[in-house]
Ligand SMILES: Nc1ncnc2c1ncn2[C@@H]1O[C@H](COP(=O)(O)OP(=O)(O)O)[C@@H](O)[C@H]1O
């Protein structure tokens with residue numbers, strides 16, 4: 058598969074299996090992730106996209122009976138981030154996540170963005186101010202909120218809340234940014250803003266995005282992996298997947314015959 | 317057509333019957349409560365005066381007051397709050413956020429729910445054995461306060477857990493995803509967002525404790541006390557004293573009980589007056605609880 062990738066690798070998934078107790082949710086996943094590109098995961102509901110994405114920041118460690126097998130190698134450190142002896146917190150400090158539904162904290166806009174820094178023990182006002190502004194700018198939200206940074210985040214619209222969550226994830230300078238269907242709860246205008254933002258962000262950070270919206274994958278991603286029943290059926294450059302898929306299942310899915 | 321109309325009229329008749337029955341049942345409860353309160357006020361309000369609050373009990377009904385009783389209640393509530401809040405909140409947080417879900421936590425859970433239903437006198441017996449005889453705290457404010465703390469502990473734990481459970485999991489995940497530890501998540505999110513519910517639970521617990529008599533009598537509260545506990549603030553170094561913890565005490569409901577059990581009708585007036593004060597204390601606490609809940613609900617809506 059790695060012949061598909063032309064640039065530098067940020068991560069490599071090798072023979073990844075994942076189990077929710079007895080439920081074998083991911084089967085022998087292999088996938089390269091190119092640095093500073095957008096990789097999209099598509100596939101019908103329940104095929105394991107979220108499960109796969111949440112392996113990258115070890116979210117599954119929060120709940121009992123979950124088990125990983127195989128490797129997710131993070132480059133350039135060349136460490137397997139799903140090894141049990143590696144602290145999940147260490148991984149989450151480098152790999153941020155934006156969730157399906159906007160989930161800001163019931164705190165001020167400022168405190169939402171600053172939280173990741175506070176977790177890292179950064180409390181200097183000046184440094185926080187700088188980082189908060191930079192992240193909000195990065196998430197294309199600064200101009201809309203700069204006069205009300207200390208208002209509650211709940212007062213923002215859904216799209217703004219999701220961009221706030223992106224700013225919150227950016228504040229800690231992650232190496233990989235994970236998106237789990239970030240626009241599924243948003244209206245079309247808010248959606249296209251977030252899509253533009255994602256394309257913008259790949260200049261700075263490697264992005265993996267789960268989406269059930271194929272047009273979205275086509276618009277924002279460089280690479281696309283099609284998943285079905287916990288497996289990766291096909292992985293290729295996005296143009297290729299959407300114009301000339303080599304697997305029959307992929308073709309049926311992107312032409313809307315199932316899913 | 318005529319049949320249908322008759323059928324509808326018949327159905328509506330039963331509607332009406334239930335409406336009347338329901339209204340009457342509600343009224344019975346309300347009227348009874350109202351009568352009780354009015355009766356209490358008619359009997360006791362004449363005795364309510366500044367002097368009533370600043371006098372010790374006495375052999376002469378007109379001179380007797382509730383000074384030692386309300387001061388005792390106040391100090392007791394302080395001990396109860398200081399013991400029950402940290403223990404109850406910590407236990408609630410532990411059970412919700414830290415404890416693994418297994419048979420052991422299931423057993424603990426069932427026990428806590430059952431503890432809330434244990435008759436209060438049992439807590440008195442337990443406190444007597446534990447605090448009076450074992451720890452030798454004496455028949456003191458400390459013992460009484462701890463007995464009531466045990467009594468309301470299950471309520472505080474359950475209120476804490478409920479308030480924590482109301483926090484959506486997406487908030488926890490957002491915090492963990494940024495690299496937070498469990499304690500950081502608890503400290504920055506779980507505690508602040510559940511404070512409203514926890515405070516409400518604590519106040520309702522205390523307002524139950526304030527009227528408890530049985531466990532307090534069991535641990536040996538006195539019925540006639542004509543002095544105050546040692547002041548907690550002293551004029552000399554170190555300016556603070558905990559001697560009051562070991563002083564004997566009485567509380568409002570015991571004072572009331574003592575007065576009603578006397579033969580002279582004059583004392584019954586005192587009892588009614590003290591009853592009014594106790595009821596207002598309870599209502600105030602419940603009012604504060606409702607206000608806190610309202611304030612926090614307004615700020616945090618999931
Ligand atoms: N916590 C869980 N416990 C057991 N099975 C789960 C759990 N979460 C998801 N699953 C199962 O794993 C499969 C993949 O789910 P998911 O990753 O959420 O799919 P997707 O995001 O592609 O819709 C589904 O069959 C789902 O039922």
Ligand SMILES: [Mg+2]
Pocket residue numbers: 106107108
């Ligand atoms: Mg999903």
